[in-house]
Every structure is written in C-alpha cells, then in structure tokens.
Amino acid sequence: DVKVTQSSRYLVKRTGEKVFLECVQDMDHENMFWYRQDPGLGLRLIYFSYDVKMKEKGDIPEGYSVSREKKERFSLILESASTNQTSMYLCASSPSGGGSGELFFGEGSRLTVL
Amino acid sequence: GQNIDQPTEMTATEGAIVQINCTYQTSGFNGLFWYQQHAGEAPTFLSYNVLDGLEEKGRFSSFLSRSKGYSYLLLKELQMKDSASYLCAVRSLGGNTPLVFGKGTRLSVIA
Numbered sequence: 520d521v522k523v524t525q526s527s528r529y530l531v532k533r534t535g536e537k538v539f540l541e542c543v544q545d546m547d548h549e550n551m552f553w554y555r556q557d558p559g560l561g562l563r564l565i566y567f568s569y570d571v572k573m574k575e576k577g578d579i580p581e582g583y584s585v586s587r588e589k590k591e592r593f594s595l596i597l598e599s600a601s602t603n604q605t606s607m608y609l610c611a612s613s614p615s616g617g618g619s620g621e622l623f624f625g626e627g628s629r630l631t632v633l
Numbered sequence: 634g635q636n637i638d639q640p641t642e643m644t645a646t647e648g649a650i651v652q653i654n655c656t657y658q659t660s661g662f663n664g665l666f667w668y669q670q671h672a673g674e675a676p677t678f679l680s681y682n683v684l685d686g687l688e689e690k691g692r693f694s695s696f697l698s699r700s701k702g703y704s705y706l707l708l709k710e711l712q713m714k715d716s717a718s719y720l721c722a723v724r725s726l727g728g729n730t731p732l733v734f735g736k737g738t739r740l741s742v743i744a
Contacts, residue, residue: 523675552731554734559736560736561720561734561735561737562676562720562722562734563734564731564733567731577731609675609676619664619666619681619683620664620724621666621678621681622666622668622676622678622732623678624676624677625675626675627674627675
C-alpha cells in the first residue's frame with residue numbers, strides 16, 4: 520500500500536521555537552509538496568520540490584524553508600514559529616511523466632504555536 | 634492570477650443526488666481534480682478531467698467544460714459517509730505544476 524507519512528500528527532510549540540515537519544513517501548515519486556490548510560482559506564502551497572536538492576517557492580513561502588536531501592524525504596522548517604503559523608500542514612507527493620499526476624497526501628500535522 | 638470558486642456548504646438528503654459546482658480562471662489549463670476530505674483526515678483523490686465531458690466512476694461522476702471554465706462533481710445515491718469536504722483543484726500548466734485548490738465545499742448528508 521503506497522504511503523506518505525508525516526512524522527507528527529499533533530505538535531505544540533512556543534513562539535520563536537524552530538520546528539521541523541518531516542515527510543517521507545515510499546512511492547519513488549519525484550515531486551513533493553507542502554501545503555497548509557486553514558478554515559475558510561483551503562489548501563495553500565508553501566513550497567514544492569521536483570527533485571533532490573531542488574526547491575521552489577509556492578504561494579506563501581514567508582517564514583518557512585524546506586530541505587530535500589533524499590528523494591523520499593521532504594522537510595518543512597519553521598525557523599522561528601509564530602502564532603499565525605498555527606495550522607494543519609499537509610505533505611503530498613506525485614509522480615512525474617505521464618498520467619494525471621495526482622497528489623497523494625499524508626495524514627497531516629496539526630501544529631499549534633502558543 | 635488564478636481563481637477557483639466553489640460553494641462553501643451544501644446539504645443533501647440520504648439517497649438523493651447532489652451536484653457540486655466549480656468554476657475556475659487560470660493562466661493555462663492542464664487538468665482538473667476532485668478530492669474528498671473527511672474531517673481530520675487527508676484528502677483522497679476522486680477524479681481527474683483533462684478533456685471536455687463526463688467521467689463516471691461508480692456513484693461519482695465529474696464533468697468538465699474547458700471553454701466555460703466549469704466543472705461539477707455529481708454524487709448519486711448519497712450515503713451518510715459521503716458527508717465530507719470536496720475540493721476542486723486545477724493544474725494550470727505542465728504535468729509537474731502544483732495543483733491550485735479551491736476552498737472546498739462542505740457537504741452534509743442528512744437522513
């Protein structure tokens with residue numbers, strides 16, 4: 520069964536802390552994505568990556584960075600967490616090439632910043 | 634810019650048919666997706682349309698009109714478990730371009 524796994528389902532952090540959200544996929548997908556989901560705003564793209572060591576900014580990259588050192592792993596980093604980063608974070612992956620290129624999502628990481 | 638609109642909430646009765654509409658304005662078009670998301674869970678893929686017309690998959694069908702920038706998801710024989718949010722998403726350019734999502738439609742199925 521194909522899978523995208525996010526390291527933590529629930530996290531509580533304090534303002535100013537550095538936060539790491541990890542995502543691992545076992546489908547050998549080239550593309551990986553980080554979205555955040557907020558009520559009334561839907562899913563918004565933070566960063567994405569087409570290949571190892573490559574990264575592209577999405578629509579709301581401010582306050583975030585990412586790392587892709589291995590094909591299967593895509594990490595989201597909050598350098599200094601703030602309360603407005605309280606959200607549900609969703610990681611997704613998709614294959615390159617033909618087909619629909621549908622996204623496969625992880626279960627999500629709900630982050631609360633106090 | 635890109636804009637994807639869908640109703641915020643809908644309510645329908647068990648056993649009935651419901652149509653969830655999605656309109657989009659994007660620079661380029663390379664596919665429209667529908668996802669289902671139950672509360673507290675990850676979105677799961679329902680359908681993909683890249684050409685005009687209707688795609689049927691069991692109780693769910695999805696329709697696309699590229700000239701009108703319009704799609705709908707049709708759910709037949711509604712069941713209580715169909716209560717969920719339904720997300721419309723568009724890929725504007727090449728196959729690797731990230732999807733842009735609408736804000737989702739929360740469907741409540743009542744007895």
